[in-house]
Amino acid sequence: MKKMITLCISTFLLFSATVNANANNINQATALIDHAMQQSLSIINDPQLTTQVKRDQLWPIVTTYFDFTLISELTLGKFAASSNSPLGDYSDHRFNTQQQAAFTDAFTIHLGNLYLDRLNNDSQFSVLLTKSSAMKPIRKMQRARVNSLINKKTAIDYSLRLKDDEWRIYDVKVEGRSLVSSFRKEYSALLLKNTPDELLILLNDKNRAHAENNAQE
Template identity: 25%
Template sequence: MNNIIAICCLIVSLALCSLAGAVDSPMAQLKPTLKSLTDLLADESLKGDVHRDVRRAKIMDAIEVGFDFQEMSKRILGKTWNEITPAEQERFTREMIKLLENIYVGKLESYSGQQIDFLEERVKDRRAQVSTTIDNNGVKVPVHYILNLTDSRWMVYDINIEGVSLVSNYREQFKSILRKEKFAGLIKAIEEKNRSFAEGTEASR
């Protein structure tokens, strides 16, 4: 599932460019990403370990254009978000970006041209869901992108794969830490995990 999440992140990451006038529909903004993303993955100048840092930096730059990580972080923390300071909110968001990068970006190279079919979109006010499937070795995997209209762009803040929400998954993982150790314990645990990735002592899962 981690590989599919990583692929989904790439699918949406380059979709959102500057828009003038009326805002395109969420699906209309997602569809044009496919060619850009496959081009990025097929770029021979970015392949190989020697280009790893440059490649991953480009991937993260692209992802950050299309994802509302602050909204994602807010929903992961739930009520705790309103109990911490703006500086702590920024710190948590920053560490969540690092955590997602450490866990998923390394899996993006596994993308090998799986077909993505866009099925439908549902829009209500400033929220939207775009439903797709990814052909994973002949199995159609349902993937739903949950988006929020921010300014003039639709931004992804959650991905739901086969009924499993990325936001809900992390919220459940963090719940016991927040209950026992509060925010201070959670942010410390995330920072330590990110440091272990940086030091090469943690394998991405």
């Protein structure tokens, strides 16, 4: 009986410690999103800043809080260098480590262009964090989700992972639509027709054209 009581108490203490650890992790993830949002909004809502200045000041924030390495890996899906999924006739379309590193760099720039292009001199946003929760671990990866409401109407949810004691965003859902899932579908279709090197050329050409257009404005 004593042994059973001791075991029950030990189990309870272990469970309590796990719950407290998870609660602390969720609080940390929420604090990270809140800090990132406050930093971003102070720039976006500043009427004295031009669109280009806003872009220049926001980019370091984006690269600090987003895990573009994981975002790129998840976007490539079965074509990623780390994937073991069979590709059949498209086995030569799987990225190697060097190609994936190049893709991460180019895709990071592409994502930044897409989302920062939505800014203009009159952009005004407000953010309300509505809920935070733990997500089921994947490959021993601790995960969390922080839900927010933009301008009191648009739901944007952030998925984060804990790596080396730091939380980083690896997916964003806008009104339930996942950034990673959308791009994975797009790039999977492209990789059925193009090799990794050909896809890199397409992506780099798109980034180059964007830079040239911005230089002309």
